[in-house]
Amino acid sequence: MITFENVSLVYPNGTQGLKDINIQINEGEFVVIVGLSGAGKSTFIRSINRLVTPTSGKLMVNGDNILSFKGKELRHLRKKIGMIFQSYNLVKRSTVMKNVIAGRLGYTDTWKSIFHLFSEKDRQLAYENLKRVNIESKLYSRADELSGGQQQRVSIARVLTQQPTLLLADEPVASLDPPTSHQVMKYLKQINKEDNITTIVNLHFIDMAMEYADRIIGMRDGEIVYDGPASSVSEKTFEEIYGRSIREDDIIGGEEHE
Numbered sequence: 001m002i003t004f005e006n007v008s009l010v011y012p013n014g015t016q017g018l019k020d021i022n023i024q025i026n027e028g029e030f031v032v033i034v035g036l037s038g039a040g041k042s043t044f045i046r047s048i049n050r051l052v053t054p055t056s057g058k059l060m061v062n063g064d065n066i067l068s069f070k071g072k073e074l075r076h077l078r079k080k081i082g083m084i085f086q087s088y089n090l091v092k093r094s095t096v097m098k099n100v101i102a103g104r105l106g107y108t109d110t111w112k113s114i115f116h117l118f119s120e121k122d123r124q125l126a127y128e129n130l131k132r133v134n135i136e137s138k139l140y141s142r143a144d145e146l147s148g149g150q151q152q153r154v155s156i157a158r159v160l161t162q163q164p165t166l167l168l169a170d171e172p173v174a175s176l177d178p179p180t181s182h183q184v185m186k187y188l189k190q191i192n193k194e195d196n197i198t199t200i201v202n203l204h205f206i207d208m209a210m211e212y213a214d215r216i217i218g219m220r221d222g223e224i225v226y227d228g229p230a231s232s233v234s235e236k237t238f239e240e241i242y243g244r245s246i247r248e249d250d251i252i253g254g255e256e257h258e
């Protein structure tokens, strides 16, 4: 369980990224955060694995206030939180397998990881996870030989190999075309349901949010301005969150290719 209690974040230049956030996210939920560019979605998500550090309040993750975490505690927290980025963050010149097995780094002694001494069990786990996202045939390809959608699937396999209890995805489909975006979102949703991994995704397309979210949190100017089940969200809700009428470019459209 994740609880934000009066959490605010002021960046060093004085910009207020988060303003007095109070919210609870329960185990196993699939939450989508929506809001215009600059609303604070990334800041919210990155606070949870302390890529950014809120400047006041309490941020409880499974009973601990992670805002006081340093060193070993922080490494332990990050080991259990998988992160998916818009830009995939793969090591481009490395093979798919090497990228995926890197998910085990948090569990491997430093000296072993330097020499790539991963156990057979770790290799098997990496392979199984590549199979889950249907990309095992690319095992020996270099990451930069793959399409954007394939690279994002590899990054999902890497995160699964980390065996996280929580998955954060910061605009995971922002660089993909509509069919590929649906495919990636379907994998994320499937993993959330099958493995009961709490999943928090930032998205800016409202049709995607409505299709895949169980719960939608709307942000504007660093504040939470909406929180409710996806089933009760309408175009009007988004207009309230965005503070303007909905435009064509707020919708991704399309469907997954079979």
Ligand SMILES: Nc1ncnc2c1ncn2[C@@H]1O[C@H](COP(=O)(O)OP(=O)(O)OP(=O)(O)O)[C@@H](O)[C@H]1O
Binding pocket: 011, 012, 013, 015, 016, 017, 035, 036, 037, 038, 039, 040, 041, 042, 043, 044
């Ligand atoms: N490192 C930083 N230093 C100063 N201000 C920042 C920093 N990172 C973000 N901000 C500011 O904080 C606010 C929230 O940004 P954030 O990136 O969280 O929004 P977002 O909703 O994720 O937007 P986007 O979809 O464009 O990434 C914005 O005003 C942004 O300019």
